[in-house]
Amino acid sequence: MSDRIKNLNPNETADKPYVVYWMQASQRTEYNHALEYAIAQANELDKPLLVYFGLTADFPEANARHYTFMLEGLQDVKAELSARGIAFIVQLTSPEKGAVAWAEDAALLIVDRGYLRIEREWRDRVAHAVSCPFIQVETNVIIPVEVASDKEEYAARTIRSKIHKQLDAYTEPLPQTDVVHASLDLDLPYEKVDISDISSLIDELDCDQSVPAVEWIKGGTPQAKKRLSHFIENNLPDYDEKRNQPGLAITSDMSPYLHFGQISPLYMYEQLADVPASENKKAFIEEFVVRRELSMNFVYYNDQYDSYVCLPDWAKETLANHTDDERETVYNLEELETSDTADPYWNAAQSEMMKTGKMHGYMRMYWGKKIIEWSPSPEEAYSRALYLNNKYNLDGRDPNSFTGIAWCFGKHDHGWKERPVFGKVRYMNAKGLERKFKMSDYLLRVANSLPND
Missing domain, CATH: 3.40.50.620 (HUPs)
Structure with a gap:
């Protein structure tokens, strides 16, 4: 402690x-x-x-x-x-x-x-x-950020062993402490805020109401625990093999709850204690411990985490070398935001995010890559990706989100075969999706998940 x-x-x-x-x-x-x-x-x-x-x-x-x-x-x-x-x-x-x-x-x-x-x-x-x-x-986090590492890590492979070496020391159960002096009846001079009527309180807050609440998922620790239990029982047995398939709903849906601190990663880790060792368990721990705590490392040690400047030098250099490359298609921000492109898979991903506040993790990578391809410059692409992600995703404005966007532009990755527009930054295209997955299942799943307008 x-x-x-x-x-x-x-x-x-x-x-x-x-x-x-x-x-x-x-x-x-x-x-x-x-x-x-x-x-x-x-x-x-x-x-x-x-x-x-x-x-x-x-x-x-x-x-x-x-x-x-x-x-x-x-x-x-x-x-x-x-x-x-x-x-x-x-x-x-x-x-x-x-x-x-x-x-x-x-x-x-x-x-x-x-x-x-x-x-x-x-x-x-x-x-x-x-x-x-x-x-x-x-x-x-399970391991305090400065204990996990004293510097910004280059990639998951450079922080993974540091985290695993310390997991046992930081995964002890946390018992509840009894309260000696209750405070419920104290006479406190403050104006009470009624949080029972959320709609009225949001009106009073005068916040941006252009993006409405979603119905399919509710906030709170009890809801988070219920979803986690369902995931461990029903989806974890297929997690490693099927989690990247966009047409399947194999993901845990824990990211919104983790973003708002409504569930503890330590609690999540403990719920896996009785799950036999497997590639599925290993893959899930990699996501919510190693990858997530890499994102905390990133935003803590890199003050430019929400800027194009945060990218590694090799990525900025190769993208700069290809800034003037001819783009087959360039969309404006409004066309992207309204899912008005010629790519049905990208449109589905954007629609999924706009309507549900969530996007399948593999599709979020594809989504970000295509924004690079369709924007007049990599800097503009970065700004657009952050704007759309943070506006619509429930887990937007999160270390994981900032890290995920940066990854699309080369952060925590390495150089690949050089090509137009992307340079040596990893490239993804629709044919790659179709080779790996049955994309018609994703289109159908998104269509069925969206409420009628």
Whole structure:
């Protein structure tokens, strides 16, 4: 546990009435090291614990689809905290500003760890603004990012062994801590936010409502656990062989829940304990542990993670050498966004993302590659891919998403046979899809998954 804990300022504990856990990246009450640490500290200080969450419409590129899924999860958080005797305070304010305000009467302020630039900036501002100790507890990865590696890794192959060598040390179960002093009945001077009516709250937030919520998946830890259980029982036995087949729904659907911190990767790992060793189990661990924690490594050590600048030099050089190559077809952003291309597979992938908030992982790679081919420059292609991905995917604006987009342009990959437009960056085309998969099944699956307009 000690490797997960970091003092963000040198302040000493004050004799104030309560301890505050600022919940932000880890929106769950189970397998949450930050919450359990906060409860333990409150007990030791003989004080009640409050959990605070700041709700802002200013999170970059977030819209009603993202907020709905998040608020569904926060409803579960409120109920579960209440069952443990802990008050849950949701306020319509920029998260870091609310944290500073609550810290005025806090003996200790605790926060979970976020890796994106805005999350790190929030924590830095709070650390310099509060007079109480401010402690960060890392809980959204199995191995703390700086323990896993002290530098930006080149590829999955360079971080894989580092992670596997340390898994046993960081996969111990996390027991729940009993609350000594309940905080539900405290008289707290704050304006209560009703999170039971999500539609009205989104109206009050005044966030972007151009991208509607989806119906096929609901947010929250109970829903995440139910989906994980179903996946392990029904789909994991075929995972290694069939996960890349776009026409099949073999994926776990855990990425939205992981993005909002509604499920712990440690909990997921523990649910595999009784699953016999197999290539299927190995492949799933590779995805949600190795590849996911490589993405955390990327956004933590590379401050340009959301920019074309983040790409390796070889990729930028080869793409630059082919910027002026003639493109057979160039689409504008509106044509891409509305799935108005001559490629039925790409159109299906874009439609799947727009309507459902999710895209099959293999198709997301193809989708990104074709944007390179159809854009006037690689820089413009990068901007378009990020815009579309972050706007429509439930797991957009996530380290995994930023890493996935960068991969399409050569990040965490190596040079291939040189060709027009792509240079030495890996190329994908429709014929390759048709050789590997029965693409008519994908077109049918997407068509059947989309609601009637």
